[in-house]
Amino acid sequence: MPIFLLLGVDYNAQNDGFEESRKYLINNIAHTMPHTPSKIDSIKAKKLTSGPLLARNSIWNLVGQIAPMAVGIVAIPRLIHALGTDRFGVLTIAWMVVGYFSFFDLGLGRAMTNLVAQKLAAEKDHELPAVIWTANLLMAVLGLLGGVVLAFLSPVLVHHLLKTPPALQRETTRAFYLLSLSVPFVISTAGFRGILEARQKFRIINSVRIPMGIATFAAPLVVLPWSKELTAVIGILVVARAVFWLTYIYLATRDMPQILRTVEIDRSLLPMLFSFGAWMTVSNIVSPVMEYLDRVLVGMLLSLTAVAYYATPYEVVTKLLILPGAIVAVLFPAFSTALVADHAHAGKLFRRTVKYVTLTLLPLTLLMVLFARNGLDIWLGPAFASHSTRVLQWLAIGVFANGIAALPFALIQGAGRADLTGKLHLLELPFYVATVWVLTTNFGIEGTAIAWAVRVIVDAILLFWVAGRFADIFLRYRSIFAATAVIGTAFALAMIRMSLPIKLLVAVLMLISLSAVTWFMLAADERALLQGLRGRLLPPRIQAKATRA
Structure with a gap:
């Protein structure tokens, strides 16, 4: 199964869109360095x-x-x-x-x-x-x-x-x-x-x-x-x-x-600190508004019971974002360093982390969509499951997109362009409010979940586009559309109502396909690392059988 956006991300040193960001960094950070601005021979930067x-x-x-x-x-x-x-x-x-x-x-x-x-x-x-x-x-x-x-x-x-x-x-x-x-x-x-x-x-x-x-x-x-x-x-x-x-x-x-x-x-640092910080504050204020707005509007437009049916699957599925959150906290300073020291390495780092997060979140969210009704039925009972299954499925799709979107978000801010993420959030807010209001009024809490999923998917697309424009990452749009279509089809298949035995069969086929694609997408050094890890974890007898096979 092609990986969402991964096949469409490639490094291109000739992308003129990076020049504005790179000149800003060079003028403010590296204008006195004896090395070429695009690559600093820094052992410290490589270690970091x-x-x-x-x-x-x-x-x-x-x-x-x-x-x-x-x-x-x-x-x-x-x-x-x-x-x-x-x-x-x-x-x-x-x-x-x-x-x-x-x-x-x-x-x-x-x-x-x-x-x-x-x-x-x-x-x-x-x-x-x-x-x-x-x-x-x-x-x-x-x-x-x-x-x-x-x-x-x-x-x-x-x-x-x-x-x-x-x-x-x-x-x-x-x-x-x-x-x-x-x-x-x-x-x-x-x-x-x-x-x-x-x-x-x-x-x-x-x-x-x-x-x-x-x-x-x-x-x-x-x-x-x-x-x-x-x-x-x-x-x-x-x-x-x-x-x-x-x-x-x-x-x-x-x-x-x-x-x-x-x-x-140093008072001369104040404009730079406040400029970056002010736009960070915009994102910090607007993001929580968009995070809690859906539940507030459900309570206003529907009922507090509907809030419970919506908020419970939301709290469960969004816990998956802990993984990209942990990675992004590390990547932000790493991107800040790499974009100054060697932006080719920053591109490589970005591509690999997109790949790893995608390959981790995709099976988790697909399985959550596939077994949403069964899981809710066991956990909270059939009545709750009948109201919240579609909500959980749409939210899981959104979490997949939102988790990957955290990576270009970190890259853009690492390039010193917090203004771009802040402007995107301001641009998205009124459209999101209108979408949640209309879909919740007409389709209930499933409409609310659809609005949330659409918002984070659009946000992911915009962030990858901005990253390509301002952080020297070239996006191959044909590959993006192909990968998105295939993964969208997989999610649509997972949302179809089917018996548990059929679901188990579909899950096995999806995981086998994803494992094959994962192996194909890994670089030679990554495959060698996995093989070495397998050699350390598997007993010698099983290793010998695998080698003879």
Whole structure:
């Protein structure tokens, strides 16, 4: 089975569309380098973008996301039982508020990571202290501002926006005041973590992220034997945030000690940081709006019961995006480095990651579409399955496209063009609102799922086109159309109602076909790696039989 977009992606050094981006990078980063601008002979850059390093870091990120989720599954029922539903509801809102107030960094953390990675690629380490301290000072100021804003809004949130029971209003207000103290730590942490991200130190990052994620659920459990007050529960979370903030500062300065020797603020960096960061903020604001809009409109236009039928499969299928999310977090600084040091290598890196993510997500989403009704029937019962099967199928198709779209998104932002992704999101928003409204009104929650799938598919197409235009990746449109048609046919086949034995037969045939295509798509070194892995994993007797065969 041809791979969506993979067959249509090729590197083309003659693409004039990259010149605007590359000249921007050269003028701002590498104008004093003695080497040719298109390729910097940097051992450091090669190490920071090597395949084995990126693979290990992606695995670390995956573990860093899954481990806290596993703890949360165990801890949340105990928290609900101990705190009660009202207090636990306040705790969940506190978790959400801290996440949203992280937007107060105005994208400066991401901008700093991008710029530090580019400086490392250009071997201009002497300029790093100015970049790091300028960005972190701005983030510290914004963090303090965010904390003050949250403290000021706390009474309004508790007494007017949230339906807080009267008996809990005073306690909740005090808890939100405490919560506001964590905002500066949250925002400043992103800055020091960004230093480690630019240096591809994801093992170190996740050695902090994992206990920090676990503490989000476990720390409240620690104080429950002494107090069930929200001030105690949220207070321990604030203390934990402060401890992890200090830990990131220590690890970042230990990894890059020169930033302690030179503390420098460079005002000339402000336009570059704010330009990149501002467009990052646009994406950070618009993306959550589009993420939650479908469920809000289902509640407005249909019913809360319909929200349950829609949101449940949504929460399940979108968990597949953890995989591309873990990879993209590693690729963003890698692309930032590679596009300066050797953009031919950036193209190769992009093609390979598209291939790997595609070959991983495609069988998972196809099987989810094929067995949607059976899975929902076993898990939630026939009544729920009758309402949510089509929803799950359409959402799975969208998740496939959305997972692959994360890769050109990272490439474009790694090229310093966060403005392009921000503009795309602004362009998509009104069309998405109209599409969700019309399809939900006429076709119910299946229409909502179709609208979401169409939006992310269009988003993927636009992102690949923009990546080809501005990041030197040539798209062969005939191959794209052919691959899309074949994969679309496979998804359409998987959506046909059929008996379980027929589904099992179709699943086997699909997996065999995909395995054959996967082997064909792999390069010689990738095949050799798989054969070597098989040699280490299979018993000698089975290896001998395979060799004789």
